[in-house]
Protein backbone atom coordinates (compact mmCIF):
# COMPACT_ATOMS: atom_id res chain seq x y z
CA UNK A 132 0.00 0.00 0.00
CA UNK A 133 1.38 3.40 -1.01
CA UNK A 134 0.17 6.27 1.17
CA UNK A 135 0.94 9.87 0.21
CA UNK A 136 0.27 12.87 2.41
CA UNK A 137 -0.22 16.00 0.32
CA UNK A 138 0.58 19.26 2.04
CA UNK A 139 2.66 22.37 1.66
CA UNK A 140 4.58 21.90 4.88
CA UNK A 141 2.17 23.69 7.20
CA UNK A 142 1.59 22.57 10.78
CA UNK A 143 -1.62 20.65 9.97
CA UNK A 144 0.04 18.85 7.08
CA UNK A 145 2.95 17.78 9.28
CA UNK A 146 0.55 16.75 12.03
CA UNK A 147 -1.36 14.54 9.60
CA UNK A 148 1.86 13.01 8.25
CA UNK A 149 3.09 12.13 11.75
CA UNK A 150 -0.33 10.75 12.71
CA UNK A 151 -0.60 8.51 9.64
CA UNK A 152 3.03 7.36 9.98
CA UNK A 153 2.41 6.31 13.59
CA UNK A 154 -0.82 4.45 12.71
CA UNK A 155 0.91 2.69 9.80
CA UNK A 156 3.79 1.59 12.04
CA UNK A 157 1.29 0.11 14.48
CA UNK A 158 -1.22 -1.43 12.07
CA UNK A 159 0.26 -1.94 8.61
CA UNK A 160 4.09 -1.78 8.71
CA UNK A 161 4.49 -2.95 5.10
CA UNK A 162 2.79 0.20 3.78
CA UNK A 163 4.90 3.18 2.68
CA UNK A 164 4.10 6.73 3.75
CA UNK A 165 5.57 9.68 1.86
CA UNK A 166 5.03 13.43 1.86
CA UNK A 167 4.24 15.37 -1.32
CA UNK A 168 5.02 19.04 -0.69
CA UNK A 169 5.53 20.50 -4.13
CA UNK A 170 2.44 22.53 -5.12
CA UNK A 171 2.69 21.55 -8.79
CA UNK A 172 2.78 17.87 -7.78
CA UNK A 173 -0.13 18.36 -5.39
CA UNK A 174 -2.23 20.01 -8.08
CA UNK A 175 -1.75 17.00 -10.36
CA UNK A 176 -3.80 14.95 -7.88
CA UNK A 177 -6.72 17.35 -8.31
CA UNK A 178 -7.30 17.91 -4.60
CA UNK A 179 -9.34 20.90 -3.40
CA UNK A 180 -7.72 21.44 -0.05
CA UNK A 181 -4.76 20.11 1.90
CA UNK A 182 -3.75 18.24 3.90
CA UNK A 183 -4.92 15.29 1.83
CA UNK A 184 -4.41 11.54 2.04
CA UNK A 185 -3.94 9.54 -1.14
CA UNK A 186 -3.87 5.74 -0.95
CA UNK A 187 -2.67 3.86 -4.02
CA UNK A 188 -3.50 6.82 -6.24
CA UNK A 189 -7.00 7.43 -4.84
CA UNK A 190 -7.77 10.62 -2.88
CA UNK A 191 -9.23 9.38 0.38
CA UNK A 192 -9.62 12.60 2.32
CA UNK A 193 -8.77 16.25 1.96
CA UNK A 194 -8.94 19.52 3.87
CA UNK A 195 -9.00 18.08 7.38
CA UNK A 196 -7.23 15.77 9.79
CA UNK A 197 -9.42 12.68 9.94
CA UNK A 198 -10.06 10.80 13.17
CA UNK A 199 -7.66 7.99 14.03
CA UNK A 200 -10.50 5.43 13.69
CA UNK A 201 -11.20 6.62 10.12
CA UNK A 202 -7.55 6.30 9.11
CA UNK A 203 -7.33 2.82 10.63
CA UNK A 204 -10.48 1.86 8.73
CA UNK A 205 -9.01 3.03 5.39
CA UNK A 206 -5.75 1.22 6.01
CA UNK A 207 -7.55 -1.98 6.92
CA UNK A 208 -9.27 -2.02 3.53
CA UNK A 209 -5.94 -3.12 2.11
CA UNK A 210 -6.18 -0.81 -0.85
CA UNK A 211 -9.87 -1.44 -1.48
CA UNK A 212 -11.75 1.80 -1.00
CA UNK A 213 -15.19 1.79 0.60
CA UNK A 214 -16.97 4.02 -1.91
CA UNK A 215 -19.76 5.04 0.40
CA UNK A 216 -17.29 6.14 3.06
CA UNK A 217 -15.35 7.98 0.41
CA UNK A 218 -18.44 9.90 -0.70
CA UNK A 219 -19.30 10.75 2.90
CA UNK A 220 -15.77 12.01 3.53
CA UNK A 221 -15.69 14.04 0.29
CA UNK A 222 -18.93 15.84 1.07
CA UNK A 223 -17.86 16.36 4.67
CA UNK A 224 -14.71 17.99 3.31
CA UNK A 225 -16.73 20.05 0.87
CA UNK A 226 -18.97 21.33 3.66
CA UNK A 227 -15.91 22.32 5.67
CA UNK A 228 -14.15 23.90 2.70
CA UNK A 229 -17.23 25.99 1.96
CA UNK A 230 -16.94 27.54 5.38
CA UNK A 231 -14.12 30.08 5.36
CA UNK A 232 -13.68 29.90 9.08
CA UNK A 233 -12.81 26.23 8.93
CA UNK A 234 -10.69 26.24 5.79
CA UNK A 235 -7.41 24.50 6.28
CA UNK A 236 -4.43 26.64 6.98
CA UNK A 237 -2.56 25.42 3.95
CA UNK A 238 -4.93 25.17 1.04
CA UNK A 239 -2.62 25.56 -1.96
CA UNK A 240 -5.55 25.92 -4.29
CA UNK A 241 -7.49 28.57 -2.45
CA UNK A 242 -9.26 30.79 -3.14
CA UNK A 243 -10.07 29.51 -6.60
CA UNK A 244 -9.92 25.82 -5.65
CA UNK A 245 -9.67 24.62 -9.30
CA UNK A 246 -10.77 21.10 -8.50
CA UNK A 247 -14.13 22.46 -7.47
CA UNK A 248 -14.85 21.94 -11.18
CA UNK A 249 -15.33 18.27 -10.30
CA UNK A 250 -18.26 19.27 -8.19
CA UNK A 251 -19.69 22.13 -10.15
CA UNK A 252 -19.68 21.17 -13.81
CA UNK A 253 -23.33 20.19 -13.55
CA UNK A 254 -24.65 22.81 -11.24
CA UNK A 255 -27.72 24.90 -11.92
CA UNK A 256 -28.59 28.46 -11.06
CA UNK A 257 -31.06 28.31 -8.17
CA UNK A 258 -30.74 31.94 -7.12
CA UNK A 259 -33.98 33.09 -8.76
CA UNK A 260 -36.11 30.42 -7.09
CA UNK A 261 -38.43 31.39 -4.26
CA UNK A 262 -37.08 30.22 -0.91
CA UNK A 263 -33.47 30.20 -2.19
CA UNK A 264 -30.94 30.22 0.66
CA UNK A 265 -27.44 31.13 -0.62
CA UNK A 266 -25.67 29.48 2.32
CA UNK A 267 -27.38 26.20 1.47
CA UNK A 268 -26.23 26.25 -2.16
CA UNK A 269 -22.83 24.59 -2.39
CA UNK A 270 -23.06 24.28 -6.18
CA UNK A 271 -23.48 20.50 -6.12
CA UNK A 272 -26.96 20.01 -7.57
CA UNK A 273 -27.50 18.91 -11.16
CA UNK A 274 -31.15 19.79 -11.78
CA UNK A 275 -34.21 21.49 -10.34
CA UNK A 276 -36.21 18.63 -8.83
CA UNK A 277 -38.73 20.93 -7.17
CA UNK A 278 -39.66 22.34 -10.59
CA UNK A 279 -41.61 19.20 -11.54
CA UNK A 280 -42.41 17.95 -8.04
CA UNK A 281 -45.96 19.38 -7.90
CA UNK A 282 -45.60 20.14 -4.19
CA UNK A 283 -48.84 21.32 -2.55
CA UNK A 284 -49.37 23.42 0.55
CA UNK A 285 -49.38 21.14 3.59
CA UNK A 286 -47.38 18.32 1.91
CA UNK A 287 -44.68 16.34 3.66
CA UNK A 288 -41.61 16.39 1.40
CA UNK A 289 -38.53 14.20 1.90
CA UNK A 290 -35.26 15.29 0.28
CA UNK A 291 -32.67 12.53 -0.18
CA UNK A 292 -29.02 13.56 0.29
CA UNK A 293 -30.04 17.03 1.33
CA UNK A 294 -26.52 18.48 1.65
CA UNK A 295 -26.64 21.96 3.18
CA UNK A 296 -30.40 22.07 2.51
CA UNK A 297 -30.60 23.79 -0.90
CA UNK A 298 -33.68 21.98 -2.23
CA UNK A 299 -35.30 21.74 1.22
CA UNK A 300 -35.59 25.52 1.49
CA UNK A 301 -37.09 25.76 -1.98
CA UNK A 302 -39.52 22.91 -1.19
CA UNK A 303 -40.47 24.58 2.09
CA UNK A 304 -41.56 27.66 0.17
CA UNK A 305 -44.13 25.42 -1.54
CA UNK A 306 -45.30 23.35 1.44
CA UNK A 307 -45.79 26.57 3.44
CA UNK A 308 -46.12 26.68 7.22
CA UNK A 309 -48.60 23.82 7.30
CA UNK A 310 -46.36 21.33 5.54
CA UNK A 311 -43.10 19.73 6.50
CA UNK A 312 -39.73 19.14 4.83
CA UNK A 313 -37.37 16.38 5.96
CA UNK A 314 -33.82 16.24 4.61
CA UNK A 315 -31.82 13.01 4.98
CA UNK A 316 -28.06 13.25 4.84
CA UNK A 317 -25.13 11.14 6.03
CA UNK A 318 -22.24 13.64 6.05
CA UNK A 319 -22.15 15.20 9.55
CA UNK A 320 -20.67 18.52 8.40
CA UNK A 321 -23.44 18.92 5.83
CA UNK A 322 -26.01 18.34 8.56
CA UNK A 323 -24.39 21.00 10.73
CA UNK A 324 -24.61 23.51 7.88
CA UNK A 325 -28.18 22.56 6.98
CA UNK A 326 -29.43 22.83 10.56
CA UNK A 327 -27.66 26.18 11.01
CA UNK A 328 -29.35 27.46 7.84
CA UNK A 329 -32.79 26.40 9.10
CA UNK A 330 -32.16 27.94 12.53
CA UNK A 331 -31.01 31.19 10.94
CA UNK A 332 -34.33 31.47 9.13
CA UNK A 333 -36.31 30.43 12.20
CA UNK A 334 -37.99 27.55 10.34
CA UNK A 335 -39.48 24.92 12.60
CA UNK A 336 -40.97 22.72 9.89
CA UNK A 337 -37.68 21.71 8.26
CA UNK A 338 -35.87 18.82 9.87
CA UNK A 339 -32.51 17.32 8.88
CA UNK A 340 -32.06 13.68 9.86
CA UNK A 341 -28.76 11.86 9.89
CA UNK A 342 -29.02 8.62 7.96
CA UNK A 343 -28.28 6.55 4.91
CA UNK A 344 -30.91 7.02 2.22
CA UNK A 345 -30.72 3.31 1.39
CA UNK A 346 -32.14 2.65 4.85
CA UNK A 347 -34.05 5.80 5.74
CA UNK A 348 -34.79 6.64 9.38
CA UNK A 349 -38.48 7.10 8.50
CA UNK A 350 -41.62 5.02 8.93
CA UNK A 351 -43.47 3.59 5.90
CA UNK A 352 -45.83 5.96 4.06
CA UNK A 353 -44.37 9.22 5.42
CA UNK A 354 -44.02 11.40 2.33
CA UNK A 355 -46.39 12.96 -0.16
CA UNK A 356 -43.40 13.83 -2.33
CA UNK A 357 -39.79 12.61 -2.41
CA UNK A 358 -37.22 14.83 -4.12
CA UNK A 359 -33.50 14.39 -4.63
CA UNK A 360 -30.82 16.35 -6.43
CA UNK A 361 -27.72 14.64 -7.82
CA UNK A 362 -27.43 11.98 -5.13
CA UNK A 363 -28.64 8.53 -6.28
CA UNK A 364 -25.82 8.39 -8.83
CA UNK A 365 -23.43 8.33 -5.88
CA UNK A 366 -24.77 5.03 -4.57
CA UNK A 367 -22.53 2.08 -5.42
CA UNK A 368 -25.63 -0.15 -5.87
CA UNK A 369 -28.85 1.24 -7.25
CA UNK A 370 -31.27 -1.64 -6.71
CA UNK A 371 -32.28 -0.84 -3.12
CA UNK A 372 -32.92 2.86 -3.35
CA UNK A 373 -36.10 2.95 -5.44
CA UNK A 374 -37.70 0.26 -3.25
CA UNK A 375 -36.83 2.40 -0.25
CA UNK A 376 -38.37 5.49 -1.88
CA UNK A 377 -41.51 3.44 -2.59
CA UNK A 378 -41.66 2.39 1.07
CA UNK A 379 -41.54 5.93 2.48
CA UNK A 380 -44.00 7.39 -0.03
CA UNK A 381 -47.68 7.43 0.88
CA UNK A 382 -49.92 5.53 -1.56
CA UNK A 383 -50.67 7.99 -4.37
CA UNK A 384 -47.47 9.91 -3.57
CA UNK A 385 -44.77 10.65 -6.14
CA UNK A 386 -41.10 11.44 -6.54
CA UNK A 387 -39.14 13.94 -8.62
CA UNK A 388 -35.43 13.25 -8.89
CA UNK A 389 -32.61 14.98 -10.74
CA UNK A 390 -29.70 12.67 -11.42
CA UNK A 391 -26.80 11.93 -13.73
CA UNK A 392 -27.13 9.11 -16.27
CA UNK A 393 -25.12 7.90 -19.25
CA UNK A 394 -25.67 6.77 -22.77
CA UNK A 395 -22.99 4.77 -24.53
CA UNK A 396 -19.40 3.67 -23.91
CA UNK A 397 -17.88 4.97 -20.70
CA UNK A 398 -14.19 4.29 -19.93
CA UNK A 399 -13.72 2.25 -16.78
CA UNK A 400 -10.82 4.55 -15.85
CA UNK A 401 -13.50 6.92 -14.62
CA UNK A 402 -14.88 4.41 -12.20
CA UNK A 403 -11.46 3.95 -10.65
CA UNK A 404 -11.19 7.60 -9.80
CA UNK A 405 -12.47 8.73 -6.48
CA UNK A 406 -12.78 12.41 -7.38
CA UNK A 407 -15.00 11.55 -10.32
CA UNK A 408 -16.98 9.25 -8.07
CA UNK A 409 -17.59 11.96 -5.51
CA UNK A 410 -18.33 14.36 -8.35
CA UNK A 411 -21.37 12.30 -9.40
CA UNK A 412 -20.07 10.94 -12.69
CA UNK A 413 -18.12 7.75 -12.17
CA UNK A 414 -20.95 5.76 -10.66
CA UNK A 415 -23.71 6.95 -12.96
CA UNK A 416 -25.43 4.16 -14.88
CA UNK A 417 -27.04 3.94 -18.32
CA UNK A 418 -30.35 5.81 -18.60
CA UNK A 419 -32.25 2.65 -19.70
CA UNK A 420 -30.97 0.74 -16.72
CA UNK A 421 -31.88 3.63 -14.42
CA UNK A 422 -35.46 3.78 -15.66
CA UNK A 423 -35.75 0.01 -15.46
CA UNK A 424 -34.77 0.12 -11.75
CA UNK A 425 -37.65 2.54 -11.21
CA UNK A 426 -40.06 0.21 -12.99
CA UNK A 427 -38.84 -2.79 -10.99
CA UNK A 428 -39.75 -0.91 -7.80
CA UNK A 429 -43.39 -0.80 -9.03
CA UNK A 430 -43.64 2.89 -9.82
CA UNK A 431 -46.10 4.03 -12.48
CA UNK A 432 -46.36 7.17 -14.63
CA UNK A 433 -42.57 7.27 -15.00
CA UNK A 434 -41.59 10.30 -17.03
CA UNK A 435 -38.29 11.99 -17.90
CA UNK A 436 -39.35 15.61 -17.51
CA UNK A 437 -36.09 17.24 -18.52
CA UNK A 438 -32.75 16.23 -20.02
CA UNK A 439 -29.64 18.35 -19.95
CA UNK A 440 -26.29 17.43 -21.48
CA UNK A 441 -23.35 17.51 -19.09
CA UNK A 442 -20.22 18.82 -20.77
CA UNK A 443 -17.01 17.61 -19.16
CA UNK A 444 -14.13 19.97 -19.93
CA UNK A 445 -11.26 18.36 -21.89
CA UNK A 446 -8.89 19.45 -19.18
CA UNK A 447 -10.78 17.33 -16.65
CA UNK A 448 -11.06 14.38 -19.03
CA UNK A 449 -7.29 14.51 -19.55
CA UNK A 450 -6.79 14.10 -15.80
CA UNK A 451 -8.50 10.71 -16.08
CA UNK A 452 -7.75 9.42 -19.56
CA UNK A 453 -4.70 9.09 -21.74
CA UNK A 454 -4.84 10.41 -25.32
CA UNK A 455 -5.99 7.03 -26.74
CA UNK A 456 -8.85 6.68 -24.33
CA UNK A 457 -9.78 10.32 -24.74
CA UNK A 458 -10.06 9.82 -28.51
CA UNK A 459 -12.13 6.66 -27.97
CA UNK A 460 -14.34 8.47 -25.50
CA UNK A 461 -14.97 11.34 -27.93
CA UNK A 462 -15.64 9.02 -30.86
CA UNK A 463 -17.88 6.77 -28.80
CA UNK A 464 -21.03 8.85 -29.03
CA UNK A 465 -21.12 9.00 -25.27
CA UNK A 466 -23.60 11.20 -23.56
CA UNK A 467 -23.58 12.22 -19.94
CA UNK A 468 -26.90 13.73 -18.97
CA UNK A 469 -28.60 15.26 -16.04
CA UNK A 470 -32.20 14.05 -16.12
CA UNK A 471 -35.16 15.01 -13.98
CA UNK A 472 -37.52 12.07 -13.67
CA UNK A 473 -40.89 11.63 -11.96
CA UNK A 474 -42.81 8.53 -10.91
CA UNK A 475 -45.85 7.65 -8.82
CA UNK A 476 -46.71 5.10 -6.14
CA UNK A 477 -50.16 3.82 -7.02
CA UNK A 478 -53.05 4.67 -4.69
CA UNK A 479 -54.30 1.76 -2.55
Ligand SMILES: C[S@@+](CC[C@H](N)C(=O)[O-])C[C@H]1O[C@@H](n2cnc3c(N)ncnc32)[C@H](O)[C@@H]1O
Nearest residue numbers: 222271272292293294297316317318343344360
Ligand atom coordinates in the same frame (compact mmCIF):
# COMPACT_ATOMS: atom_id res chain seq x y z
C1 LIG B 1 -24.04 16.06 -4.96
S1 LIG B 1 -24.43 16.38 -3.29
C2 LIG B 1 -26.06 17.11 -3.44
C3 LIG B 1 -26.53 17.83 -2.20
C4 LIG B 1 -27.88 18.51 -2.34
N1 LIG B 1 -28.89 17.60 -2.82
C5 LIG B 1 -27.78 19.73 -3.25
O1 LIG B 1 -28.24 19.67 -4.38
O2 LIG B 1 -27.22 20.73 -2.80
C6 LIG B 1 -24.81 14.77 -2.69
C7 LIG B 1 -25.18 14.73 -1.21
O3 LIG B 1 -25.73 13.44 -0.92
C8 LIG B 1 -25.15 12.94 0.27
N2 LIG B 1 -25.21 11.47 0.20
C9 LIG B 1 -24.59 10.67 -0.71
N3 LIG B 1 -24.88 9.37 -0.49
C10 LIG B 1 -25.70 9.35 0.59
C11 LIG B 1 -26.33 8.30 1.32
N4 LIG B 1 -26.16 7.01 0.98
N5 LIG B 1 -27.13 8.63 2.36
C12 LIG B 1 -27.29 9.94 2.72
N6 LIG B 1 -26.71 10.97 2.09
C13 LIG B 1 -25.92 10.70 1.03
C14 LIG B 1 -23.74 13.52 0.27
O4 LIG B 1 -23.16 13.54 1.55
C15 LIG B 1 -23.99 14.91 -0.30
O5 LIG B 1 -24.30 15.85 0.69
